[in-house]
Amino acid sequence: MFKRVLVxxxxxxxxxxxxxxxxxxxxxVAVYSEADRGALHVRLADLAYHIGRAPAAESYxxxxxxxxxxxxxxAQAIHPGxxxxxxxxxxxQACQEAGLVFVGPTPAALALxxxxxxxxxxxxxxxxxxxxxxxxPLTDDATAGAAAESIGFPLLIKAAGGGGGKGMRAVxxxxxxxxxxAVARREAGAAFRDASVxxxxxxxxxxxxxxxxxxxxxxxxxxxxxxxxxxQRRFQKVVEEAxxxxxxxxxxxxxxxxxxxxxxxxxxxxxxxxxFLYQPSxxxxxxxxxxxxxxxxxPVTEMVTGVDLVQAQLRLAAGAxxxxxxxxxxxxxxxxxxxxxxxxxxxWDLGLHAIEARIMAEDPAAGWLPSTGTLQVxxxxxxxxxxxxxxxxxxxxxxVDYDPLLAKLIVWGRSREEAIAxxxxxxxxxxxxxxxxxxxxxxxxxxxxxFCAGDLSTAFIAxxxxxPAEDQAIPPAELDAGQLQAAALVAAEEVVGRARGAAVRRPxxxxxxxxxxxxxxxxxxxxxxx
Amino acid sequence: xxxxxxxxxxxxxxxxxxxxxxxTRVNGExxxxxxxxxxxxxxxxxLDGRSYEVTLEPSESPDAAPGDVAGPVASGATTEVIxxxxxxxxxxxxxxERTRAARAAAADVxxxxxxxxxxxxxxxxxxxxxxxxxxxxxxxxxxxxxxxEAMKMESALTTPRAGRVAEVMVSPGQAVQRRQALVRIVG
Numbered sequence: 235m236f237k238r239v240l241v242x243x244x245x246x247x248x249x250x251x252x253x254x255x256x257x258x259x260x261x262x263v264a265v266y267s268e269a270d271r272g273a274l275h276v277r278l279a280d281l282a283y284h285i286g287r288a289p290a291a292e293s294y295x296x297x298x299x300x301x302x303x304x305x306x307x308x309a310q311a312i313h314p315g316x317x318x319x320x321x322x323x324x325x326x327q328a329c330q331e332a333g334l335v336f337v338g339p340t341p342a343a344l345a346l347x348x349x350x351x352x353x354x355x356x357x358x359x360x361x362x363x364x365x366x367x368x369x370x371p372l373t374d375d376a377t378a379g380a381a382a383e384s385i386g387f388p389l390l391i392k393a394a395g396g397g398g399g400k401g402m403r404a405v406x407x408x409x410x411x412x413x414x415x416a417v418a419r420r421e422a423g424a425a426f427r428d429a430s431v432x433x434x435x436x437x438x439x440x441x442x443x444x445x446x447x448x449x450x451x452x453x454x455x456x457x458x459x460x461x462x463x464x465x466q467r468r469f470q471k472v473v474e475e476a477x478x479x480x481x482x483x484x485x486x487x488x489x490x491x492x493x494x495x496x497x498x499x500x501x502x503x504x505x506x507x508x509x510f511l512y513q514p515s516x517x518x519x520x521x522x523x524x525x526x527x528x529x530x531x532x533p534v535t536e537m538v539t540g541v542d543l544v545q546a547q548l549r550l551a552a553g554a555x556x557x558x559x560x561x562x563x564x565x566x567x568x569x570x571x572x573x574x575x576x577x578x579x580x581x582w583d584l585g586l587h588a589i590e591a592r593i594m595a596e597d598p599a600a601g602w603l604p605s606t607g608t609l610q611v612x613x614x615x616x617x618x619x620x621x622x623x624x625x626x627x628x629x630x631x632x633x634v635d636y637d638p639l640l641a642k643l644i645v646w647g648r649s650r651e652e653a654i655a656x657x658x659x660x661x662x663x664x665x666x667x668x669x670x671x672x673x674x675x676x677x678x679x680x681x682x683x684x685f686c687a688g689d690l691s692t693a694f695i696a697x698x699x700x701x702p703a704e705d706q707a708i709p710p711a712e713l714d715a716g717q718l719q720a721a722a723l724v725a726a727e728e729v730v731g732r733a734r735g736a737a738v739r740r741p742x743x744x745x746x747x748x749x750x751x752x753x754x755x756x757x758x759x760x761x762x763x764x
Numbered sequence: 765x766x767x768x769x770x771x772x773x774x775x776x777x778x779x780x781x782x783x784x785x786x787x788t789r790v791n792g793e794x795x796x797x798x799x800x801x802x803x804x805x806x807x808x809x810x811l812d813g814r815s816y817e818v819t820l821e822p823s824e825s826p827d828a829a830p831g832d833v834a835g836p837v838a839s840g841a842t843t844e845v846i847x848x849x850x851x852x853x854x855x856x857x858x859x860x861e862r863t864r865a866a867r868a869a870a871a872d873v874x875x876x877x878x879x880x881x882x883x884x885x886x887x888x889x890x891x892x893x894x895x896x897x898x899x900x901x902x903x904x905x906x907x908x909x910x911x912x913e914a915m916k917m918e919s920a921l922t923t924p925r926a927g928r929v930a931e932v933m934v935s936p937g938q939a940v941q942r943r944q945a946l947v948r949i950v951g
């Protein structure tokens with residue numbers, strides 16, 4: 235295993251990777267921008283290096299700055315997390331040339347899967363169906379018009395250079411095509427430094443299901459099961475779960491087999507995910523793309539398999555064979571049953587159900603607009619079956635420089651029902667103030683009969699989410715008299731307290747009742763007695 | 765001390781006891797209440813044995829309410845706070861007796877605000893990606909007037925009322941600050 239690994243990321247995923255490094259007994263090297271000097275990942279790391287100004291282009295996307303930090307720290311490997319440079323083939327190449335292990339796929343695999351058009355062609359050649367669309371990136375508006383005509387409306391404009399909903403636009407009316415293309419190109423250019431886009435037929439009301447893969451780079455690939463990611467807004471995932479509910483066993487096996495076939499043909503190395511569109515009505519599924527990195531939603535797979543995917547990535551990168559990389563250390567812990575030709579439930583399937591809710595600094599009641607501010611109260615839920623991957627602390631500044639993902643709440647249970655009950659309890663417990671968050675959406679979602687029944691499609695949120703008319707007219711109807719009185723009392727006490735120049739009384743057993751800084755005092759006293 | 769708390773159109777009168785935290789009456793009814801501040805912005809309220817957790821955030825000035833609209837504001841010296849309870853939040857106006865008396869005295873001076881216009885302001889810092897309207901153009905309620913790019917995403921800012929574009933204060937490519945006025949609509 236490596237002695238020291240640099241984590242080229244920030245926020246919750248940097249914290250999550252540092253935790254795995256520490257469990258493996260390795261040292262973690264953090265990098266940080268000017269804005270992140272006080273961030274949690276810097277304090278949890280063993281070493282930390284400043285890499286530039288707040289904008290990502292001048293820090294977390296700066297290959298020279300990150301390689302210089304790696305050199306100074308003496309790190310042997312770099313884990314890129316997700317986003318930023320995680321799928322940037324030239325970065326993986328530069329790591330190699332600098333004598334550093336890039337914890338991820340080969341530069342060639344990144345280049346192949348990073349070119350979404352080439353990846354579709356590759357999947358097709360591996361015998362996996364793809365959504366009808368343009369064979370290559372669109373060169374000009376005239377070609378786009380002709381291509382759109384042959385594909386038919388509604389269609390989807392997608393960025394060739396990356397995913398995450400950036401540069402993606404649905405077009406239903408031919409008249410909107412050119413305008414949408416312009417927006418998509420701008421977004422794609424800003425997000426991926428590559429403004430090229432392509433067209434695909436829009437499959438109406440599909441489910442988005444993806445398969446987690448792990449390969450050794452020689453063509454040996456295993457599937458760690460699928461994830462349901464249909465709950466999206468603006469093509470960005472908000473809630474994910476594993477396994478996918480109500481998926482017929484034969485479809486499940488076919489999805490795993492198709493995913494393994496593509497990754498094996500690519501001689502894929504490390505953790506990767508293949509995304510599919512699945513149409514329940516016809517049973518058809520289509521290859522969408524391969525994400526050649528750790529996914530944001532990887533924890534749901536970890537919860538139902540028990541596999542720490544980050545540790546597995548690190549072990550594989552350090553030279554362990556595939557099965558040892560995935561298995562827990564210790565005698566008798568080798569995972570049996572992992573074989574590409576026979577995907578199916580194996581010993582790694584713990585029979586659990588896991589759901590992840592993304593807590594983002596966005597206002598779901600105002601068109602999911604990003605929200606900025608300083609976190610004030612942070613009280614994350616806990617207890618059995620609850621995992622929080624977060625970098626939130628009171629005082630954290632949420633700015634427009636970075637992704638709005640604040641934290642991930644992951645719950646699991648022995649059945650989907652148990653997991654949902656736990657999620658309901660956990661989102662009700664969650665307190666996060668200072669910015670608007672997606673928590674109100676999650677509190678609504680967990681009470682929706684359609685969600686509880688597993689009746690999902692990528693159109694779910696667009697069709698059903700109706701933001702409560704809060705903040706405006708009247709107190710919400712579902713609040714009872716006691717809640718309204720409590721709210722009024724706090725508002726009254728606080729305002730009057732401010733006028734009196736004194737805050738409301740603090741609890742008797744609160745921090746003030748504890749002798750202040752007693753350790754410092756006793757230390758001082760001992761010094762004085764000597 | 766009597767305090768009037770308003771949530772939207774509904775209000776309640778809270779009479780606070782002399783000791784902090786010991787509210788005595790809500791709407792004239794005696795209420796055994798115990799209010800404790802646990803941490804800045806986090807409160808515990810016990811009402812007749814039932815336990816409530818309440819969060820409180822200072823509101824930005826009312827002319828920069830969250831969202832995209834800086835509209836006509838109610839005049840007066842009330843304090844606005846954002847209160848969260850039961851998973852919901854609301855903007856509450858709080859006004860004590862003294863302020864209310866002062867406001868009544870000034871009522872002759874402050875006339876009703878002109879409600880015929882609305883200014884769309886930037887809800888966050890960002891860059892103007894597009895301004896699909898021009899001065900003099902008629903707009904429908906809900907129509908996009910500015911496309912703002914922030915956090916690598918483009919967001920459409922819409923007008924909450926129909927009217928005519930009276931002023932466009934920004935142009936595409938321009939960087940804008942939070943709360944910066946972008947477009948003014950007159951009804």
